Amino acid sequence: MKSVLVTGAAGFLGSHLCEYYLKLGYTVIGVDNFCTGLRSNIEVLQKSYPTFQFLEKDVTLDWTDLPAAKNLEFVFHFASPASPPHYQKLALETLWVNSIGLKNALQFADQNFARVVFASTREVYGDPELSPQPESSWGNVNSFGERSCYDEAKRFGEALIYSHNKLRNTKHGLVRIFNTYGPRMNPNDGRVVINFILQALQNSDLTIYGDGKQTRSFCYVSDLINGISAYAASNLTEPMNLGNDKEFTVLELAEIILKNIPSKSRLTFKDLPVDDPKKRRPDLAMAKLHLSGWAPTVNLQEGVSKMAEWVKDYVK
Numbered sequence: 001m002k003s004v005l006v007t008g009a010a011g012f013l014g015s016h017l018c019e020y021y022l023k024l025g026y027t028v029i030g031v032d033n034f035c036t037g038l039r040s041n042i043e044v045l046q047k048s049y050p051t052f053q054f055l056e057k058d059v060t061l062d063w064t065d066l067p068a069a070k071n072l073e074f075v076f077h078f079a080s081p082a083s084p085p086h087y088q089k090l091a092l093e094t095l096w097v098n099s100i101g102l103k104n105a106l107q108f109a110d111q112n113f114a115r116v117v118f119a120s121t122r123e124v125y126g127d128p129e130l131s132p133q134p135e136s137s138w139g140n141v142n143s144f145g146e147r148s149c150y151d152e153a154k155r156f157g158e159a160l161i162y163s164h165n166k167l168r169n170t171k172h173g174l175v176r177i178f179n180t181y182g183p184r185m186n187p188n189d190g191r192v193v194i195n196f197i198l199q200a201l202q203n204s205d206l207t208i209y210g211d212g213k214q215t216r217s218f219c220y221v222s223d224l225i226n227g228i229s230a231y232a233a234s235n236l237t238e239p240m241n242l243g244n245d246k247e248f249t250v251l252e253l254a255e256i257i258l259k260n261i262p263s264k265s266r267l268t269f270k271d272l273p274v275d276d277p278k279k280r281r282p283d284l285a286m287a288k289l290h291l292s293g294w295a296p297t298v299n300l301q302e303g304v305s306k307m308a309e310w311v312k313d314y315v316k
Contacts (some may be wrong), residue, residue, distance in 0.1 A: 002026050002073045003029065003069050003073065004073055005074070005312065006028060007031045007076065007105060008078035009028075009042065009078075010038055010039065011041070011078060011310065012082075012180075012185040012186065012187075012189070013033065014030070014070070014076070015042070015134055015226055016182070017063070017076055017228065019045060019116070020225050021044065022049040025071070027053065027188075028045075028049070031066070031079070032054075033054065033059075034116065037186070038184065038186055038190065041184050045252075047201060052068050055067065059101040059104060060128055061095045072117065075117070076117050076119070077119065077196070079101055080090075080094060080098055082099050083190045083270065084308050085188075085189075086189070087150040088146055092149075093148035094150050095149055098157045102161075106160070110287070114124045114173040115232065115242070116161070117174065117232045118173070119177055120157060120243070121150070122177065122179070123147070123151045123154060124141065124158065124239075125139045125140070125277075126141030126151060132247075133280075134285070134286075135203055135286055136284040142164060146274055160213075161237070162304065173231060173234075173240075175224045175228055176239050176240065176241045176279060176282070177215050178219060178243025178281075179205075179217060179218050179242065180219045180243065181193040181221065181230075181307055182307050182310075183221070184221075184310070187314065193218060196257040197261065198315070199265055200263040201312065203264070206268070207268055208254065209276065210250075210252035210271070210272035212249060213249050214216065214276070214278045215248060216247060216280050217243055217248070217297055218244055218300050218303070219242070219243040219244035220261035221287065223296040226294060228242065230292075231287075240290070242282070243282040244296040245281060245285065245296075246296075254302055256304055260304050260305050260308060284296075
């Protein structure tokens with residue numbers, strides 16, 4: 001039986017990634033310290049899958065206490081705060097987990113003849129000068145600001161993988177993840193889809209930063225996980241965008257939320273945060289070329305409806 005290891009297993013993406021491989025019959029070792037992940041995500045996996053093993057652990061520390069990994073195929077390094085409220089509060093932890101934590105993941109994978117897939121981010125492009133953003137873009141990023149702990153940590157992680165592969169002759173890779181949403185996201189995450197859903201369910205005003213004309217592309221979690229697994233199964237080492245390339249303004253998202261959730265909510269406007277990108281849309285040409293048959297399929301209306309049902313149950 002093959003196995004995979006997932007850091008950040010209690011997180012939104014990590015828990016879905018664990019479940020994807022558990023359904024395929026893998027043994028899955030999950031690791032998390034619950035700094036932002038949900039214990040309920042781990043409980044769901046433990047109740048449903050006997051081949052799921054979990055260790056509560058800070059992955060920036062020594063890895064010798066990890067369970068034995070037989071026939072380890074992949075190490076998915078997804079441990080990291082990912083939303084501005086979380087990574088700004090945990091700025092140093094964010095820097096360490098994407099540098100020291102990634103170093104540990106690479107060493108562990110090399111010892112077990114496995115391949116690392118690192119969760120990078122669309123934030124490496126900063127406030128992009130090109131739209132959609134191709135992987136060839138070097139980005140427009142502020143290295144000394146409120147978002148730099150996350151943006152630069154991920155950029156360093158990409159550089160670490162590049163140099164590690166070159167010097168060790170390995171085949172580790174990374175994906176640049178664009179806005180993703182769906183069940184199991186921490187309700188305190190602070191990103192726009194979960195914020196709007198919670199505000200609509202509570203009949204609170206939907207908070208729009210700036211004029212709401214900034215654009216985002218929203219990928220449902222199952223589409224993203226399918227793309228990640230296809231990338232992992234390849235021999236690619238280059239960065240690859242994954243997400244949905246259909247673009248919406250934040251105002252359009254708010255309208256979709258209010259159409260799907262009966263609510264008395266209205267819109268309220270606040271100042272735009274510092275260094276907040278005006279556009280986020282992936283160029284998916286590389287993914288569609290190299291990941292045969294992959295493309296996002298869940299539209300925003302359908303995905304919002306599914307996520308809203310989960311949020312209703314979770315916050316009861």
